[in-house]
Amino acid sequence: MPKLKMALYWAASCGGCDVAVLDINEKILDLAELADIVLWPIAMDFKYHHIEAMDDGSIDVCLFNGSVRNTEQEKIAKLLRQKSKVMVAFGSCACFGGIPALANFFNRDLAFERAYVEAPTNANTERVFPQTSTQVEEGELELPEFYDTVSALDQVVAVEYYMPGCPPPVDLILKVVDALATSSLPPPGSVIALEKTLCDECPRTKEEKKITKIYRPHEIIPEPEKCLLEQGLICMGPATRGGCGARCIEANMPCRGCFGPPAGVHDQGAKMLSALASIYDVKDEAEIARMVDEVKDPAGTFYRFGMSTSMMKRKRI
Amino acid sequence: MSNSDFEPKIVGFCCNWCSYRGADMAGTARVKSAPNVRIVRVMCSGRVDPVFVLKAFQQGADGVLILGCHPGDCHYVEGNYKTARRIPLLKKMLEQLGIEDERVRLDWVSAAEGARFASIVNEMTAKVKELGPFRANGGG
Numbered sequence: 246m247p248k249l250k251m252a253l254y255w256a257a258s259c260g261g262c263d264v265a266v267l268d269i270n271e272k273i274l275d276l277a278e279l280a281d282i283v284l285w286p287i288a289m290d291f292k293y294h295h296i297e298a299m300d301d302g303s304i305d306v307c308l309f310n311g312s313v314r315n316t317e318q319e320k321i322a323k324l325l326r327q328k329s330k331v332m333v334a335f336g337s338c339a340c341f342g343g344i345p346a347l348a349n350f351f352n353r354d355l356a357f358e359r360a361y362v363e364a365p366t367n368a369n370t371e372r373v374f375p376q377t378s379t380q381v382e383e384g385e386l387e388l389p390e391f392y393d394t395v396s397a398l399d400q401v402v403a404v405e406y407y408m409p410g411c412p413p414p415v416d417l418i419l420k421v422v423d424a425l426a427t428s429s430l431p432p433p434g435s436v437i438a439l440e441k442t443l444c445d446e447c448p449r450t451k452e453e454k455k456i457t458k459i460y461r462p463h464e465i466i467p468e469p470e471k472c473l474l475e476q477g478l479i480c481m482g483p484a485t486r487g488g489c490g491a492r493c494i495e496a497n498m499p500c501r502g503c504f505g506p507p508a509g510v511h512d513q514g515a516k517m518l519s520a521l522a523s524i525y526d527v528k529d530e531a532e533i534a535r536m537v538d539e540v541k542d543p544a545g546t547f548y549r550f551g552m553s554t555s556m557m558k559r560k561r562i
Numbered sequence: 563m564s565n566s567d568f569e570p571k572i573v574g575f576c577c578n579w580c581s582y583r584g585a586d587m588a589g590t591a592r593v594k595s596a597p598n599v600r601i602v603r604v605m606c607s608g609r610v611d612p613v614f615v616l617k618a619f620q621q622g623a624d625g626v627l628i629l630g631c632h633p634g635d636c637h638y639v640e641g642n643y644k645t646a647r648r649i650p651l652l653k654k655m656l657e658q659l660g661i662e663d664e665r666v667r668l669d670w671v672s673a674a675e676g677a678r679f680a681s682i683v684n685e686m687t688a689k690v691k692e693l694g695p696f697r698a699n700g701g702g
């Protein structure tokens with residue numbers, strides 16, 4: 246078999262997904278054996294014009310991490326789509342918007358105000374903000390235009406596979422590498438994880454769920470064997486796709502929802518909200534209000550990774 | 563469009579056993595109420611998944627009304643208590659998403675309370691009229 250051509254790209258992301266690719270350790274050699282990497286901005290020195298010069302569809306697979314929040318990211322997403330046979334939304338940001346999509350509770354003006362004026366380390370009394378075009382003596386300088394709303398990859402271009410996780414776990418990355426090597430990829434549209442919820446693979450003991458108080462993770466040290474929800478911690482397990490191997494649960498931390506909604510669920514946040522409120526063991530109106538108050542940031546908690554692909558997509562400002 | 567000629571679309575979820583019959587009672591007794599609420603009959607107010615509320619807004623509703631049996635009167639014993647726990651948390655979350663508190667209302671109407679049904683519908687319609695049309699994904 247001729248060597249595959251592979252591109253890796255990062256848009257609005259932290260770089261953790263690229264590190265996750267390196268976390269496959271010595272298997273990276275198998276990957277190098279299997280594929281020629283044609284673009285990988287974090288690690289290699291290929292330029293965009295090298296990709297532009299390639300024939301359409303000549304890249305076999307593109308692993309695209311990060312969400313899309315400016316013109317450059319959108320342009321490169323479209324370019325890589327055009328040049329790639331298979332587009333993989335790699336990681337929670339590309340799949341659902343991820344952490345950057347929490348910016349959808351704000352807009353560009355509010356984000357700029359915070360980043361360039363309000364943040365304590367700024368000394369920007371002249372209120373200088375990034376401009377898409379600036380004239381200097383040497384000529385014009387350009388910056389990409391920043392959007393009001395952060396989008397998931399499939400809201401910008403068509404995507405064949407979704408590989409959730411913040412970052413995707415090594416075993417799922419290897420599964421994809423193996424599938425590529427043996428040309429046994431699943432049907433397009435597949436999510437490379439389980440169909441069921443995290444609760445389904447969670448090793449903890451589960452009994453009837455009834456809670457009268459909600460704790461934040463720093464407020465208690467949970468028992469290691471018992472369901473975290475039953476201990477009053479907001480664990481996103483009931484509304485989150487399994488397949489991560491319950492990594493956070495094993496470390497005695499509640500699930501934060503990075504695998505997105507399970508199959509058949511469109512809105513992870515609303516489902517989690519429903520699951521959580523259903524196990525409140527209080528009837529009195531004042532007690533219910535107290536428990537609602539104990540959920541300090543419902544939207545940020547329930548949509549921590551899923552704002553772009555949620556039904557509302559963004560805050561109405 | 564000025565608020566005076568704005569006719570809001572309100573989706574009203576009514577439980578089969580109390581509130582829907584209360585709505586029926588309002589009709590039988592010829593109590594006049596605003597025509598803005600489109601009723602969706604559900605078996606229990608506990609059936610109203612928060613997703614339904616989001617979907618209503620996503621598809622162009624300006625308000626959502628959820629009516630169930632009075633606490634203690636649920637045909638399924640506990641269903642309306644689940645609603646009573648979910649909707650306040652949902653409203654807190656909707657506020658973060660920029661959806662005003664008054665666009666969603668949870669209340670209780672028994673099968674005998676036709677007049678109460680009509681007055682809740684009128685109040686809700688007036689409130690949503692004041693707020694104006696809901697723009698899904700609007701602004702920003």
